[in-house]
Amino acid sequence: MKLFSVLTFILAIGFVVVSLSGCAPTITTYRLNPVSGDIATIDGRLVTKAEQNGVGIVASFEREDMEFVTLDVEIKNRTDHSIDVNPADFHFTALGVEQDTLPDPRNAGLAFIRTAADPTYEAGRMSLKRKLETKRLKRAKIFNTILMVAIIASDASSSSTSRSYREYANNRVAHGIAYQGLAIKRAIDYSTFGDRMQRYNYEEYRWRELALKAHTLAPGELVRGFVYLPKVANAHYLAINYTIPEQANIPLLFKQELVQQRKNQRR
Template identity: 40%
Template structure:
């Protein structure tokens, strides 16, 4: 009996260990690397363009870098998040293959903030339309319930128990419709608030398309689609406007929280 107890205890520990979430972290592995205020930062420069990058955080879909670009040239420089991309690599140095078409190597382009803002704005409008549609449906249900209630109340061929049951059923129907309307409004409000928060983050925190004057700098977050298979990646910054092409290597580390 003791052996069986130990077996189930051991199995439970394995299951709990398997459920432990894994987090991912990027560490710079090329360029001029230094620690600044507790963060590892890398710096590369080419043709008067300086790129400074550090790891910021991870969300459900992205690994996020804090990027600063300094324009030390004599002309304006167009900065576009679409100019950032990366290739993921295995530990042995082989390029990871595309998940959907193994013939090609995997490559990922940074998320486009302008597109994300547009998508969030469109989804906010859709949420309002869904609330209008659900309110119309709730109105139709209420009208049908009222009609049924009036029709049932005018019938005199039912016993007292049948009329009581009928009143109870309609009261439940009224309560259901009211509760459904409250839930629909609260869900729409919660989802709209979430979308508005996401849109504000893309507007205020992300590195956005900017014409950077000479001698100026711009800073923001760059959201890289996550590939959990990678051991390291090469981040590429290629600016077609001035033929700048820089590469930075990052190690991708798996981190499990301490218990």
Template identity: 55%
Template sequence: MTRLVYLSRRLLLVSGITGLLVSCTPAQYVQLHPVSGPIAPVDGRLVTKASADSLEVVASFEREDMEYLALDIELKNRTATTIEINPADFQVELLNADRQPLTLPGTTNIRQAADPGYEAGRTEFNIKKEEKRLKTAKILNTVLLVAVVASDIASTSSRSTNRDYKSWANNRVSHDVAYNLIQAKRVIDHGVFVDRMQRYQFEGYRWRELALKRSLVHPGESVRGFVYLPKVKEAAFLNLSYPSTSGTSIQLLFEQTLTKARPK
């Protein structure tokens, strides 16, 4: 009986943690607006551009994407030589409302754009890790079920020598609760697995199909894709930069605003 009570408490703890209410704080959505260079509306987006050493960067804010801000970036090679483009070379400087470096405790105000190759590999690792987690959860659920069944059988067989109906009824209720909790845990485990796998599959698609790829761009050609910047809501401005062949950085400034209305 003591073991059954222990198992029931463990299962209740799992269910309780999973059932915590989501914070009621209203969601805030990020918007970026270019404030430097020639700005023009194109297909409903404000587009800006800057260049250095005959390398031109055209940029517009696409959307907030989980922990990232996605910018639609096109790089045009107007030089006479082939240039290697690496999206991880994009940097963003976080600025405050006075356009001065933003001070954040324990961290720098310079952030790197995501490296699609590295992130794709990390997503594959997370998928394998999640599959392993579900397998472990299934084993644990089986162990818990075996323990409850054994306790149930022992309790039922002892009924003939125990005429205390109240004690037997309490045992019956405890076992029924344990069975229900195990079933609930199975449902929760599977639900968490499905949710995480859907996220990881989307992330894999994002890095494989949407992100700007590391590539060689020949003279007169261009390459386009999404560059993913880490999201920092405390910043008022983001100064995006990309190094040119001479080492001079191409810079584009965006103002960051927060809104409670989801962007269309």
């Protein structure tokens, strides 16, 4: 019975944790507004414009997207020669409430500086992510099989032991809970697998279709797409710089707010 008691406890705790994880009454969302450059309101959103040495940028906050905050960016080449555009040339420094530079949590002696996601690199990771998720499901299946064997062995052993009716009834209830808990765990494993695969499909679409791509702009041309910046929860400002070596270094300053919303109010 000792093995069975431990097994039942693990399944019960896992079920409670999963149940409680979906009951959070509020959710935190990110909101960014530009506070530098030539700012205007277009279609209800704040948009900033900046230019240096013939390279022009129009940028606005688009939305929060999983582990990123997203900027809608347009880059125009007003020079008399071609320029190379790359979303990985967007960098930002996380600033505090007084626009002081925050320390990097990985190394307190350095400034908190991050680079925008590289869509080509991220799209290339999708195949590996799917393979790892498939392996995770296979490991879960093996573990579930081991649990089932343990439950059946415990059930058979305890059922063959003579006992009072109350003990017999309690034993049947306990094993029924264990079988049900294992069924729930299996359902959660498959649901998690499906959700993550769906997420990876979206991520692949995001990097291939929505993100700003590396591109060579001829004079007079422009390109538009989303730039994905890693979230920094404790930042009050993001000091963003778009750099083209030996051509331009364009600063953009955005103020960041964390907004608490009730879960049923979020669209």
